[in-house]
Amino acid sequence: MTPSNPNLETTIDDFAPLAAEQRRQQLSRPSLSYWQDAWIRLRANRRAILSLYIVIALLLFTLLGPLLWRVDPSAQDLDQVSRPPGAERMITLAAPYRSWNGEAVLPTATGLRLAYPASTQSVRLIWDPAPGAAAYRVYRNIVPTLPGESLGLPIAQTLTGTETRYEDRLDLRAETYFYTVVALDETGAELTARQALSVDPVAVITVAEARSRGLQSASGPLKIGDKVRFKLHPLGTDYLGRDMLARLMHGARVSLFIGIVAPLLFVGFGVAYGSMAGFLGGRVDQIMMRFADFVIALPFLLFMILFKIAFGIGPGQSGILPMIVALVMLSWPGTARLVRGQILQVREEGYVNAARLLGARTNYLVMRHMIPNTMGVILVTLTFAVPSAIFTEAFLSFIGMGVAPPTPSWGGMSNEGIKSMLIHPHELLFPAVLISITVLAFNLLGDGLRDALDAKMRSRE
Amino acid sequence: MWRYTLKRLIQGIITVWFIATATFLAMHAVPGDPMSGDRAVSAEIRKNLEAKYGLDKPLSQQYVIYLGNLARGDFGISFTQQNREVNDIIREHFPVSATLGILAIVFASLGGILWGALTALYRNKLPDIVIMFFVILGISVPSFVFAAVGQLALVKLNDLLGFSLLPVAGWGTVSHMLVPSLVLGLGTMAYLTRLMRSSMLEIINSDYLRTARAKGLPATRIFTRHQLRNAILPVVTVLGPSIAGITTGSFVVESVFAIPGLGRYFVQAVQQLDYTVIMGTTVFFGSFLVLMVIIVDLLYGFIDPRVRLA
Numbered sequence: 135m136t137p138s139n140p141n142l143e144t145t146i147d148d149f150a151p152l153a154a155e156q157r158r159q160q161l162s163r164p165s166l167s168y169w170q171d172a173w174i175r176l177r178a179n180r181r182a183i184l185s186l187y188i189v190i191a192l193l194l195f196t197l198l199g200p201l202l203w204r205v206d207p208s209a210q211d212l213d214q215v216s217r218p219p220g221a222e223r224m225i226t227l228a229a230p231y232r233s234w235n236g237e238a239v240l241p242t243a244t245g246l247r248l249a250y251p252a253s254t255q256s257v258r259l260i261w262d263p264a265p266g267a268a269a270y271r272v273y274r275n276i277v278p279t280l281p282g283e284s285l286g287l288p289i290a291q292t293l294t295g296t297e298t299r300y301e302d303r304l305d306l307r308a309e310t311y312f313y314t315v316v317a318l319d320e321t322g323a324e325l326t327a328r329q330a331l332s333v334d335p336v337a338v339i340t341v342a343e344a345r346s347r348g349l350q351s352a353s354g355p356l357k358i359g360d361k362v363r364f365k366l367h368p369l370g371t372d373y374l375g376r377d378m379l380a381r382l383m384h385g386a387r388v389s390l391f392i393g394i395v396a397p398l399l400f401v402g403f404g405v406a407y408g409s410m411a412g413f414l415g416g417r418v419d420q421i422m423m424r425f426a427d428f429v430i431a432l433p434f435l436l437f438m439i440l441f442k443i444a445f446g447i448g449p450g451q452s453g454i455l456p457m458i459v460a461l462v463m464l465s466w467p468g469t470a471r472l473v474r475g476q477i478l479q480v481r482e483e484g485y486v487n488a489a490r491l492l493g494a495r496t497n498y499l500v501m502r503h504m505i506p507n508t509m510g511v512i513l514v515t516l517t518f519a520v521p522s523a524i525f526t527e528a529f530l531s532f533i534g535m536g537v538a539p540p541t542p543s544w545g546g547m548s549n550e551g552i553k554s555m556l557i558h559p560h561e562l563l564f565p566a567v568l569i570s571i572t573v574l575a576f577n578l579l580g581d582g583l584r585d586a587l588d589a590k591m592r593s594r595e
Numbered sequence: 596m597w598r599y600t601l602k603r604l605i606q607g608i609i610t611v612w613f614i615a616t617a618t619f620l621a622m623h624a625v626p627g628d629p630m631s632g633d634r635a636v637s638a639e640i641r642k643n644l645e646a647k648y649g650l651d652k653p654l655s656q657q658y659v660i661y662l663g664n665l666a667r668g669d670f671g672i673s674f675t676q677q678n679r680e681v682n683d684i685i686r687e688h689f690p691v692s693a694t695l696g697i698l699a700i701v702f703a704s705l706g707g708i709l710w711g712a713l714t715a716l717y718r719n720k721l722p723d724i725v726i727m728f729f730v731i732l733g734i735s736v737p738s739f740v741f742a743a744v745g746q747l748a749l750v751k752l753n754d755l756l757g758f759s760l761l762p763v764a765g766w767g768t769v770s771h772m773l774v775p776s777l778v779l780g781l782g783t784m785a786y787l788t789r790l791m792r793s794s795m796l797e798i799i800n801s802d803y804l805r806t807a808r809a810k811g812l813p814a815t816r817i818f819t820r821h822q823l824r825n826a827i828l829p830v831v832t833v834l835g836p837s838i839a840g841i842t843t844g845s846f847v848v849e850s851v852f853a854i855p856g857l858g859r860y861f862v863q864a865v866q867q868l869d870y871t872v873i874m875g876t877t878v879f880f881g882s883f884l885v886l887m888v889i890i891v892d893l894l895y896g897f898i899d900p901r902v903r904l905a
Contacts (some may be wrong), residue, residue: 431610436880436881437621441621533862534862549739569740570732573736578731
């Protein structure tokens with residue numbers, strides 16, 4: 135230290151006593167209410183916030199979706215059945231079907247060949263006569279025919295050995311078919327002579343059909359040879375040709391409606407029941423909680439099914455309301471127990487006693503202390519109740535006891551999709567993924583809320 | 596101990612009675628009756644049928660008869676299958692469901708304990724993240740999707756190998772049981788893993804672990820004797836209730852894998868509105884679950900000496 139430092143130069147003023155400051159106790163940080171604090175903690179939880187966005191997106195999908203995508207979920211598009219998303223929608227306009235008397239327009243070749251260009255209207259086959267054939271049998275396969283393996287579906291048999299043509303009009307689609315013609319002897323036994331051909335029919339539709347379906351061509355009036363486009367189904371169609379996106383949106387209404395309304399109702403009832411038992415205490419409390427214990431002991435899904443039947447709802451005719459009633463009747467005791475425990479605990483807390491000593495009335499105690507201090511637990515229960523209600527709906531619809539067709543619900547759609555999951559996986563995939571995402575989002579949101587709202591129950595991660 | 600057991604058993608019997616009564620009332624609240632089926636029945640035949648099934652008596656008397664039959668373990672006769680006793684159905688199909696359920700519980704608890712312990716040991720490292728990802732998947736995917744995907748995987752596996760390694764559906768041999776019971780146990784396994792993980796983490800900072808470490812015990816011994824044994828306790832508590840989950844899960848798994856268990860039978864009975872079978876199976880399953888919960892609670896006393904069952 136050098137003497138030149140001005141700070142060290144002291145004057146007599148420095149020794150004057152300081153004026154007594156009035157220092158009140160001051161909060162150095164802004165005062166936060168319980169909910170503000172919880173919100174800050176929730177916002178810090180990235181998973182929970184992401185889940186919150188997903189929940190909001192799901193609600194938008196449910197509420198706004200059907201307004202934007204105005205397709206009737208029960209309208210059938212029979213031209214496009216079980217189409218995966220992104221399937222070919224172009225179709226060629228063709229002349230109406232005319233019967234065939236054996237002539238060929240395509241250049242002649244040998245072996246099994248096409249007489250006309252193949253379309254989904256008809257596949258006209260001609261083949262060379264085989265020596266010693268008394269008749270021919272035509273097979274159609276949807277996979278390449280391998281030596282020694284099945285030739286596919288026997289679709290026709292000619293009456294004579296001179297008849298060397300066949301016209302296939304059996305449910306043709308725009309996919310590859312593998313035809314095999316086998317010669318037969320007089321007894322009907324197959325000879326070794328066989329001819330094979332693979333055919334790719336072009337998807338066609340007549341002008342009249344196109345007009346009746348309201349299809350438009352890009353270039354003015356519809357002419358033969360033009361290509362038109364079928365209706366768009368962004369997520370494909372189901373096994374009845376119904377639009378998957380529209381069904382998912384309307385199904386979300388059912389699934390989320392049950393998933394949100396039922397928990398709201400049974401949590402509400404549980405809160406009322408539990409807080410009443412907690413407030414009244416004594417013998418009433420004993421009897422009320424014993425009853426709740428018995429309801430808890432009922433096997434849940436068995437009784438869901440039983441109650442649904444009891445409300446006059448057989449399989450295939452059930453509605454949404456009985457499901458909600460059954461869910462509420464069976465699910466309330468869990469919440470009731472929890473809330474009663476909370477009320478009993480909070481009632482004995484020091485701050486409640488302090489407030490009571492300061493002359494607070496019961497009303498004030500309930501509004502100011504009891505409810506805010508149990509609200510966290512109630513809210514967390516509610517969030518966890520949503521996924522379990524959605525699961526229950528999906529399970530019941532899956533075993534055929536849920537929402538009856540044609541009303542779409544995610545569980546019901548999964549049930550329908552599972553039957554053809556090997557060929558058309560999209561019919562199972564979309565509803566199953568939506569159920570999973572919803573359940574996941576509500577579970578993670580519940581975790582986040584529990585961490586944010588309830589310091590005692592905070593999970594240690 | 597004996598007093599506690601007795602008390603629990605009496606409580607259990609009251610619960611079963613409650614279940615039986617609720618079932619009885621629920622089934623009698625059904626509008627229409629089993630006789631009002633597809634075929635029109637003349638009044639005389641209807642009267643005879645009602646007499647045969649005892650439906651002409653007043654409700655209170657029916658209730659007494661019903662309880663009496665239940666007490667003797669008689670669940671009545673199926674409405675849709677001529678002269679087949681519900682007892683027969685239970686006797687024939689329950690062992691299948693029980694085998695499936697026990698295997699599933701074994702898979703679920705072993706897997707849950709193993710994975711849960713692993714995640715806690717490798718907390719926030721790669722194994723933890725990977726396992727917890729699957730756990731979250733296991734909690735959010737419905738059981739019928741697991742069943743479908745499990746079956747699909749079997750088909751693909753058999754295709755790939757060129758021979759049938761494990762059967763895709765049906766029942767009979769051990770190889771039939773593996774995949775269905777695994778699928779059935781997955782949801783519970785995910786739940787138990789999560790529980791095990793948090794209970795392991797909870798005791799990681801406990802005093803007795805620090806003492807054990809200070810005494811110089813080897814890490815493996817601390818892990819097995821102190822950490823694992825204490826962490827398993829919460830898992831044991833939820834085993835009882837999770838048996839209920841496995842039971843209902845078996846409805847789906849049995850339907851998808853074509854397993855002739857009681858669960859599939861119950862679903863069928865529900866779809867055909869076979870009242871006696873529905874009532875019988877509900878009461879049977881209900882009593883079974885109540886018994887399981889009591890057994891688990893009693894076992895808990897043996898595993899944790901701190902819990903005095905008095």
